[in-house]
Amino acid sequence: MLMLYLYVLQNQWLVIALLAGAALVLLAALTYQALWLPRGVEKQSEVIKVRGPVTFLRWLRSFMPWVIVLLFAACIAFTLFEVTHNHAIPPNW
Secondary structure, three states: OHHHHHHHHHOHHHHHHHHHHHHHHHHHHHHHHHHOOOOHHHHHHHHOOOOOHHHHHHHHHOOOOHHHHHHHHHHHHHHHHHHHHHHHOOOOO
16 A cells, blocks of 8 residues: 555656646536537526426436437446346355
8 A cells, every 4th residue: 555655646746647637628528518509508408397207308408418318328227237236246255
């Protein structure tokens, strides 16, 4: 454990650069999406009233790209699969 701590301290500029780079990429992606968003989307997302799962998905699709919705769905499916798969196999301490 001590070696990892010393390694991170010796190369802390590298860790900071990687975190700053990831933050800048996220900021650029979100800014790019916001710049090219059509004007009517904000009004359309406010018109939809959420009263259940179907209207929630319709409201979500009104402003979120379908790729991100599919990514979230895939993550949820993978998590549920892994939990049920690991539940059947006891840990080997």
